[in-house]
Amino acid sequence: MSETPMSEAPQLQSVDPQGEDLLKLSVFHLRNKVAPGLDGDARYNLLLAARAAEIAWRDRSLAAAFEEAAHGIARAMSGQDVVVAIRSGQRDGDIVLHGALQAMTAIATYSTRPDILKDKERSEIEALCE
Amino acid sequence: MSEPNLAALAKLIAEREGSLPDSALVIKPLRGGAIQENWLVRIDGHPDEYVLRTDAPATIRSSHSRVEEFRIVQAAYAAGARAPRPVLYSEDAAIFGKPFALYEKAEGVALGSRIVKDMSLGGDRRELTRMLGRELAKIHRVKPGDPDLAFLGAPPADPARAHVAQLRETLDALGARHPALEWGLRWLDLHLPPARRVTLVHSDYRTGNYLIDKTGLTAILDWEFAHWDDPHFDIAWFCAKCWRFGRHDLEAGGIGPREDFYVGYEIESGASIDRDAVAAYEVLAHARWAVIALEQGERHTSGREPSLELALTGRIAAELEYEIVHMTPPGRWRQK
Numbered sequence: 001m002s003e004t005p006m007s008e009a010p011q012l013q014s015v016d017p018q019g020e021d022l023l024k025l026s027v028f029h030l031r032n033k034v035a036p037g038l039d040g041d042a043r044y045n046l047l048l049a050a051r052a053a054e055i056a057w058r059d060r061s062l063a064a065a066f067e068e069a070a071h072g073i074a075r076a077m078s079g080q081d082v083v084v085a086i087r088s089g090q091r092d093g094d095i096v097l098h099g100a101l102q103a104m105t106a107i108a109t110y111s112t113r114p115d116i117l118k119d120k121e122r123s124e125i126e127a128l129c130e
Numbered sequence: 131m132s133e134p135n136l137a138a139l140a141k142l143i144a145e146r147e148g149s150l151p152d153s154a155l156v157i158k159p160l161r162g163g164a165i166q167e168n169w170l171v172r173i174d175g176h177p178d179e180y181v182l183r184t185d186a187p188a189t190i191r192s193s194h195s196r197v198e199e200f201r202i203v204q205a206a207y208a209a210g211a212r213a214p215r216p217v218l219y220s221e222d223a224a225i226f227g228k229p230f231a232l233y234e235k236a237e238g239v240a241l242g243s244r245i246v247k248d249m250s251l252g253g254d255r256r257e258l259t260r261m262l263g264r265e266l267a268k269i270h271r272v273k274p275g276d277p278d279l280a281f282l283g284a285p286p287a288d289p290a291r292a293h294v295a296q297l298r299e300t301l302d303a304l305g306a307r308h309p310a311l312e313w314g315l316r317w318l319d320l321h322l323p324p325a326r327r328v329t330l331v332h333s334d335y336r337t338g339n340y341l342i343d344k345t346g347l348t349a350i351l352d353w354e355f356a357h358w359d360d361p362h363f364d365i366a367w368f369c370a371k372c373w374r375f376g377r378h379d380l381e382a383g384g385i386g387p388r389e390d391f392y393v394g395y396e397i398e399s400g401a402s403i404d405r406d407a408v409a410a411y412e413v414l415a416h417a418r419w420a421v422i423a424l425e426q427g428e429r430h431t432s433g434r435e436p437s438l439e440l441a442l443t444g445r446i447a448a449e450l451e452y453e454i455v456h457m458t459p460p461g462r463w464r465q466k
Contacts, residue, residue, distance in 0.1 A: 041161070045438075048442060049438065082307075086315075087312060092316065093463030094460070097309075097313070098455065098460050101455045104309070104310065105451045105452040105454075108452070109448050111448065112449055113448075116449055
């Protein structure tokens with residue numbers, strides 16, 4: 001679990017923060033204002049909660065990109081059931097499907113572990129965040 | 131859990147360990163272990179400490195019971211592997227409310243994220259890496275046919291294909307549709323090599339599941355998934371990128387060079403490691419960890435064991451699928 005505190009308060013999008021902005025602010029508050037005063041199980045559980053909130057905000061900001069990536073897989077399958085087709089070997093080494101899977105898994109990974117993406121992938125996905 | 135009968139537990143320990151001081155037994159819960167509960171058992175005024183293990187409220191399909199785990203540790207310990215010394219197993223519900231196993235407590239640090247960073251631990255890291263290779267080879271000395279391990283069943287005729295079938299079965303049982311995982315499993319179906327030999331494998335042999343102190347390795351932990359398999363399964367699990375805790379420059383568990391680990395293993399076992407087989411088994415390592423993560427997440431979503439930690443473990447599958455897709459590009463598929 002990442003324990004790296006944010007160095008600066010998040011830049012908020014409006015004068016009356018809502019939804020995603022409040023989630024970002026909560027994560028900042030938990031990590032920078034609350035966690036330093038805790039240790040042991042209390043600190044661990046608080047950081048878990050901060051991590052969950054962080055993933056939730058990324059999920060939310062990438063909802064449209066997720067949907068588009070899912071459509072990309074559906075287009076690559078041309079109406080075939082993806083699990084059945086892959087298991088039966090109908091898509092072995094398929095370049096189009098592989099590209100669609102790369103796009104989907106990169107977006108899903110951005111939600112949970114953006115640090116492990118390649119720089120180019122990360123910046124491309126950041127451009128998709130709403 | 132009802133109150134444990136400490137007097138009965140003390141009597142049982144004394145029967146197995148010889149005379150112990152006639153003083154109070156103290157137990158307290160230990161952290162760690164999502165699949166079982168661990169308790170520290172201490173006797174006032176006595177240096178020996180023990181770890182008592184019982185099942186957690188919910189477990190996952192592929193883990194062994196505590197008695198099976200105890201038999202596995204006994205076999206590995208007898209083979210010379212640095213497993214915690216097994217002391218006793220009891221099904222007497224009057225003592226702890228449920229079956230439990232007791233082991234001598236080993237000292238040290240297991241936390242993977244600390245081990246890869248804290249160079250004051252483990253002694254010489256290259257020697258530690260070779261030692262971990264040697265210890266794995268000792269575990270692999272245990273061969274099918276041991277009557278105490280009959281519960282493990284007959285070794286699969288084709289372990290590689292059995293893995294793919296079992297992971298698909300688990301995905302189906304979970305109702306999980308993960309195209310990237312399916313892609314990886316299909317690649318494995320075509321590319322995992324047939325086993326040249328089958329041994330006991332630890333099955334979760336990785337940084338985070340062994341203890342080290344200032345001088346080196348003290349114990350190998352968490353034997354609950356051990357089974358008969360191709361030894362490359364364990365070698366790849368140890369070296370897989372998902373178990374390096376961010377130290378990708380140190381391919382053997384984030385602690386040392388891969389070749390050091392291989393040298394330790396090959397000297398101790400007298401067997402050569404097939405590098406291509408390890409590479410294929412590393413894809414399996416990611417697929418397997420992804421399915422386990424989904425199983426852990428399901429323990430939460432099923433309502434059996436509501437837990438934020440389990441819920442977040444389920445989300446780890448995403449990054450593992452990302453790695454699987456990158457390890458299996460179209461150019462790495464065998465031509466039909």
